[in-house]
Amino acid sequence: MSNLNIQITLSEKKKDKLPTDQLVFGTTFTDHMFIADYIEGKGWHNHRVVPYAPITLEPSATIFHYGQTIFEGMKAYLSEDGVVRLFRPDQNMKRMNHSADRLSMPQIDENHALEALVELIKVDKEWIPKDPGTSLYIRPFMIATEPHLGVSASKSYTYMIIMSPVGSYYEEGIHPVKILVESEYVRAVAGGTGNAKTAGNYASSLKAQEVADREGYSQVLWLDGIERKYIEEVGSMNVFFKIDGEVVTPALNGSILDGITRKSIIDLLKHWSVPVVERRVSIDEIREAHRTGKLDEAFGTGTAAVISPIGEFRYQGELFYVNNGETGELSAKLYDALTGIQKGTQEDPFGWVVELNKK
Amino acid sequence: MSNLNIQITLSEKKKDKLPTDQLVFGTTFTDHMFIADYIEGKGWHNHRVVPYAPITLEPSATIFHYGQTIFEGMKAYLSEDGVVRLFRPDQNMKRMNHSADRLSMPQIDENHALEALVELIKVDKEWIPKDPGTSLYIRPFMIATEPHLGVSASKSYTYMIIMSPVGSYYEEGIHPVKILVESEYVRAVAGGTGNAKTAGNYASSLKAQEVADREGYSQVLWLDGIERKYIEEVGSMNVFFKIDGEVVTPALNGSILDGITRKSIIDLLKHWSVPVVERRVSIDEIREAHRTGKLDEAFGTGTAAVISPIGEFRYQGELFYVNNGETGELSAKLYDALTGIQKGTQEDPFGWVVELNKK
Ligand SMILES: Cc1ncc(COP(=O)(O)O)c(C=O)c1O
Ligand SMILES: Cc1ncc(COP(=O)(O)O)c(C=O)c1O
Numbered sequence: 001m002s003n004l005n006i007q008i009t010l011s012e013k014k015k016d017k018l019p020t021d022q023l024v025f026g027t028t029f030t031d032h033m034f035i036a037d038y039i040e041g042k043g044w045h046n047h048r049v050v051p052y053a054p055i056t057l058e059p060s061a062t063i064f065h066y067g068q069t070i071f072e073g074m075k076a077y078l079s080e081d082g083v084v085r086l087f088r089p090d091q092n093m094k095r096m097n098h099s100a101d102r103l104s105m106p107q108i109d110e111n112h113a114l115e116a117l118v119e120l121i122k123v124d125k126e127w128i129p130k131d132p133g134t135s136l137y138i139r140p141f142m143i144a145t146e147p148h149l150g151v152s153a154s155k156s157y158t159y160m161i162i163m164s165p166v167g168s169y170y171e172e173g174i175h176p177v178k179i180l181v182e183s184e185y186v187r188a189v190a191g192g193t194g195n196a197k198t199a200g201n202y203a204s205s206l207k208a209q210e211v212a213d214r215e216g217y218s219q220v221l222w223l224d225g226i227e228r229k230y231i232e233e234v235g236s237m238n239v240f241f242k243i244d245g246e247v248v249t250p251a252l253n254g255s256i257l258d259g260i261t262r263k264s265i266i267d268l269l270k271h272w273s274v275p276v277v278e279r280r281v282s283i284d285e286i287r288e289a290h291r292t293g294k295l296d297e298a299f300g301t302g303t304a305a306v307i308s309p310i311g312e313f314r315y316q317g318e319l320f321y322v323n324n325g326e327t328g329e330l331s332a333k334l335y336d337a338l339t340g341i342q343k344g345t346q347e348d349p350f351g352w353v354v355e356l357n358k359k
Numbered sequence: 360m361s362n363l364n365i366q367i368t369l370s371e372k373k374k375d376k377l378p379t380d381q382l383v384f385g386t387t388f389t390d391h392m393f394i395a396d397y398i399e400g401k402g403w404h405n406h407r408v409v410p411y412a413p414i415t416l417e418p419s420a421t422i423f424h425y426g427q428t429i430f431e432g433m434k435a436y437l438s439e440d441g442v443v444r445l446f447r448p449d450q451n452m453k454r455m456n457h458s459a460d461r462l463s464m465p466q467i468d469e470n471h472a473l474e475a476l477v478e479l480i481k482v483d484k485e486w487i488p489k490d491p492g493t494s495l496y497i498r499p500f501m502i503a504t505e506p507h508l509g510v511s512a513s514k515s516y517t518y519m520i521i522m523s524p525v526g527s528y529y530e531e532g533i534h535p536v537k538i539l540v541e542s543e544y545v546r547a548v549a550g551g552t553g554n555a556k557t558a559g560n561y562a563s564s565l566k567a568q569e570v571a572d573r574e575g576y577s578q579v580l581w582l583d584g585i586e587r588k589y590i591e592e593v594g595s596m597n598v599f600f601k602i603d604g605e606v607v608t609p610a611l612n613g614s615i616l617d618g619i620t621r622k623s624i625i626d627l628l629k630h631w632s633v634p635v636v637e638r639r640v641s642i643d644e645i646r647e648a649h650r651t652g653k654l655d656e657a658f659g660t661g662t663a664a665v666i667s668p669i670g671e672f673r674y675q676g677e678l679f680y681v682n683n684g685e686t687g688e689l690s691a692k693l694y695d696a697l698t699g700i701q702k703g704t705q706e707d708p709f710g711w712v713v714e715l716n717k718k
Contacts, residue, residue, distance in 0.1 A: 026419065026508025033418060056413045059392060059521045060385065064502055065430055067558025068565070069423055104565040139508055143423055149385025149498055149523060151561050151595055152568065162418045164508060184550060189584040191545030193563045199426025200559020202510050204552045206427070206463040209511065225548040226585045236510055 004047055004112045006034075006119050011051030020129045023167035025304070026137065030124040034116045034161040038106050044159070047116060049123055052162065058147035062154035068144035069199045070099035073303045074260075075135040075166075076121055076356075077343045078128040084121060084356040087342045089114055091260045096140060098258075099196040104153040105142055113140065113159075118356060120161055125357075133168025137304075169305045174335050176311030176327055177300070179234060180217035181283060182208045183316055186225035187232065187255075194232075194255030209235060217314065219300070223283060224255070231281045237300030237308060238262035241286060242330055244294040247276040261301035261338070267350060268337060274330070283315055290320040297328030306342075307335040363406055363471045365393075365478050370410030379488045382526035384663070385496065389483040393475050393520040397465050403518070406475060408482055411521065417506035421513035427503035428558045429458035432662045433619075434494040434525075435480055435715075436702045437487040443480060443715040446701045448473055450619045455499060457617075458555040463512040464501055472499065472518075477715060479520055484716075492527025496663075528664045533694050535670030535686055536659070538593060539576035540642060541567045542675055545584035546591060546614075553591075553614035568594060576673065578659070582642060583614070590640045596659030596667060597621035600645060601689055603653040606635040620660035624693060626709060633689070642674055649679040656687030665701070666694040 011031045018028055029052050036047045062068050072092040077085045093110035100107055117138065121128075128136040140161045144154030185208040188194025193201060208220045219235035231250050233239055238259040240249045247269055252258050269276040289295040298310040309332075311325035322328070340346030341353060370390045377387055388411050395406045422428055431451040436444045452469035459466055476497065480487075487495040499520045503513030544567040547553025552560060567579045578594035590609050592598055597618040599608045606628055611617050628635040648654040657669040668691075670684035681687070699705030700712060 027506070029419060052418070054415045054417050056415045058413050059411070059519055060388060060498075060523075063558075064422065064428055064500060065498070065558055065561070066565075067426055067428065067560075067562035069426065069562070071424055102566060103562055104569055137508070139419075139424070141423060147386070149496070151564065152572075153565050160418055164419075186548055186550030188551070189545055189548050191543060191584060192547075192551075193559070198559070198562060199422075199424060200552070200557070200562055201426075202424070203426035203428070203462055203557060203559055205510065206425075206512050207461060210463055213511075225550060228550075 004115050006116060007048040008119070008123065009048065009050045010123070017127065017165070020131045020134050020165070020167050023129070023134070023165055025166050026164050028164055030127040030163045030165070032120060032123050034120045036116070036159045038157040038159065040155040044108070049120055055158070057145060060147040060149050062144035062146050062148065065149060066144070066151055067198075067200050068103050068105055068154055069141065070096060070103055070105060071139060071141035071197055071199070072096050074138045075303060075342070076128055076138060077135050078130050079344045080130070082357065083344060084125065084128060085342060085344050086354040086356070088260055088264070088352050089117065089354055092140070095197060095258065095260070096142070099198055100142065102193055102196040103198055105144065106157060108142070108159060117161055120163065121356065124163060127163065127165050129165045129167070131168070133170065135166055137164045137166045139163070174307070174309065174327055174332065176309040176325060177218040178216065178312040178314070179219055179221045179310050180212040180215060181313055181315035182220045182222055183228060184208070187222040189225035190254035192255060195252070195257055197257060205235060221313065229282045229284060231283060231286070232256045234300045236304065237302035239300050240265065240298065241281065241289070241295065242297035242328065243289045245275070245296070247274060247330070248281055249276070249278055250281050251278040259301055261303060261306060264338060264352065265301050265334060268334060271349065286313070287315065287318070287320060290322070295320065295322055297331050298322045299328070299331040299334070306338055307331055363474050365475060366407040367478070367482065368407065368409045369482070376486065376524070379490045379493050379524070379526050382488070382493070382524055384525050385523050387523055389486040389522045389524070391479060391482050393479045395475070395518045397516040397518065399514040403467070406471070408479055414517070416504060419506040419508050421503035421505050421507065424508060425503070425510055426559050427462050427464055427513055428500065429455060429462055429464060430498060430500035430556055430558070431455050433497045434662060434701070435487055435497060436494050437489050438703045439489070441716065442703060443484065443487060444701060444703050445713040445715070447619055447623065447711045448476065448713055451499070454556060454617065454619070455501070458557055459501065461552055461555040462557055464503065465516060467501070467518060476520055479522065480715065483522060486522065486524050488524045488526070490527070492529065494525055496523045496525045498522070533666070533668065533686055533691065535668040535684060536577040537575065537671040537673070538578055538580045538669050539571040539574065540580045540672055540674035541582065542587060543567070546581040548584035549613035551614060554611070554616055556616060564594060580672065588641045588643060590642060590645070591615045593659045595663065596661035598659050599624065599657065600640065600648070600654065601656035601687065602648045604634070604655070606633060606689070607640055608635070608637055609640050610637040618660055620662060620665060620697070623697060623711065624660050627693060627696060630708065645672070646674065646677070646679065649681075654679065654681055656690050657681045658687070658690045658693070665697055666690055
């Protein structure tokens with residue numbers, strides 16, 4: 001199936017590794033990176049693993065002016081017996097192609113992309129931390145490189161994978177976060193780029209995130225850009241509510257990201273026969289559920305934190321505490337189940353995990 | 360007022376210059392560029408004019424992942440007597456700061472930015488073409504450079520100016536373009552980044568532009584993202600309609616760009632006592648005006664083409680021809696007046712033009 005010819009150039013000097021308790025998310029990178037180039041008419045070529053190093057671009061490269069760039073985020077886990085596990089990497093590659101289509105960027109070969117990733121992980125395997133809660137964060141991304149100031153799709157691109165060892169998201173075990181419901185700024189609307197993983201969506205979110213930071217909230221909850229009342233998603237997580245025994249999450253409406261953790265949580269809940277529905281959810285419904293004591297739990301889902309219980313929402317000055325600000329039972333159970341599958345300490349009934357160098 | 364210390368390093372070898380009739384917009388660049396660096400706590404520093412060359416960034420630089428980047432577009436004109444003219448450059452610097460604020464990027468000193476631009480133009484003055492309709496296109500831009508994968512504002516930035524000699528926009532004189540009214544994709548909504556000049560807005564527009572290209576239309580006309588019926592702007596132009604003797608343009612509503620050509624056209628029309636209003640304009644109103652023979656003229660406004668008469672709109676399969684597909688009288692008059700002021704062949708009653716190295 002695969003005929004990818006990856007050129008490997010090893011770095012001459014290895015970098016020192018930080019102790020896992022000193023790792024700051026996304027600041028330390030491994031010794032190598034993967035690169036492939038694309039030129040219209042020629043396609044993808046020059047697939048290579050090279051020492052991690054700066055990249056050089058023309059000042060007129062499309063990425064700087066017209067923003068054609070997409071990315072993915074995923075993790076590799078190392079277990080005691082030396083097995084490396086990836087969680088649904090096929091889904092990331094598929095979503096990368098969905099994003100590429102929206103941004104008029106070239107498709108990647110999903111099998112080749114996985115092969116390239118496996119090769120890079122092999123080269124930098126010693127960088128995967130082993131301590132509980134730690135992992136290797138993987139960032140595949142594609143940028144437009146044509147040196148041309150014109151609003152049209154670039155004719156050349158670079159695809160890269162860089163990797164960063166990350167410490168435990170929860171230093172003292174899983175604990176709830178505080179979320180600010182945003183009512184001034186809008187992240188995306190249907191017809192826009194909200195369901196693609198592209199830089200512009202994040203750039204536009206910073207202004208609201210700054211307010212949240214200042215007021216002691218960890219992330220923003222976005223409302224829809226049209227009626228400003230339906231719940232979309234959190235900064236970098238999808239969101240779930242347990243209301244009166246039923247789990248509810250906003251339906252994929254074209255403006256939110258089709259999260260891989262989100263879809264896995266839905267499958268897990270169905271597997272457990274916990275009622276779960278995808279539909280429109282308004283902030284008024286959440287306020288009402290809170291008022292009548294029916295808002296049992298709330299949590300965000302995403303690759304970084306896996307499950308992030310939500311203990312408090314603030315919406316236009318009003319505070320809604322969830323489960324007395326404590327981690328709910330279902331949130332904790334989902335966290336344990338999903339991280340257990342990811343790390344290989346629990347059975348994987350769905351075939352989600354890809355195991356590398358298994359004996 | 361100014362104390363900017365600009366270090367100048369001249370290039371050792373000058374590039375060959377293309378004849379103006381061979382210039383393709385945004386592909387040829389002058390011999391030098393301007394750069395300044397910003398670091399949180401230290402501010403802007405190391406202002407320099409250096410030989411035009413590629414730039415080097417960490418693969419984890421914020422610009423590649425979270426898209427903090429803004430830009431401006433302006434032109435310098437050279438007249439027979441050696442005077443270089445800039446058109447309302449203060450407005451570009453002001454808009455750059457507006458964009459910077461929306462994207463959580465640092466403010467620039469508008470006077471310093473202008474001083475830097477003048478210095479760069481001095482160094483590369485021989486690159487400004489002189490032929491009718493030609494000019495030097497100027498692209499100031501700012502990118503986020505911090506090597507950190509985290510959704511938060513970068514702590515370091517680079518501000519640059521690059522310049523490109525451009526040929527006449529209209530090879531055979533001003534002529535009308537065909538515009539496709541977009542009804543599937545959305546460019547921006549209020550609360551988003553539509554009124555900032557940032558890369559993400561353009562990245563998200565490419566998909567619709569591709570359809571327009573394929574079907575023989577030069578640009579897309581965006582409708583509002585909420586009701587999908589109010590007119591916003593064209594791909595890289597604001598838009599005006601002359602309906603029954605009155606000129607109408609969509610009001611600044613938070614999701615369209617506050618175009619410098621747009622505001623100059625409004626001032627010119629007022630100066631001429633031509634009735635002009637900024638308000639909501641629906642596509643149905645345009646259809647109706649067309650049906651009743653009241654759609655006298657339509658044109659786009661922007662730095663690249665100055666005035667671009669519109670001869671045809673297509674909206675959901677329906678065609679609206681404007682002025683029999685020919686350039687309207689007012690469009691032509693506005694084009695002549697504005698380009699005359701820009702090139703110094705006509706009086707500038709508004710004080711819009713900044714003249715450099717005037718004897
Ligand atoms: C905007 C946004 N929504 C949701 C998610 C969650 O997606 P996933 O579960 O695939 O990590 C992320 C993070 O990846 C995100 O950036
Ligand atoms: C989206 C958009 N609207 C409008 C304009 C026109 O603005 P200006 O007249 O300042 O060039 C531009 C181009 O600069 C643009 O990119």
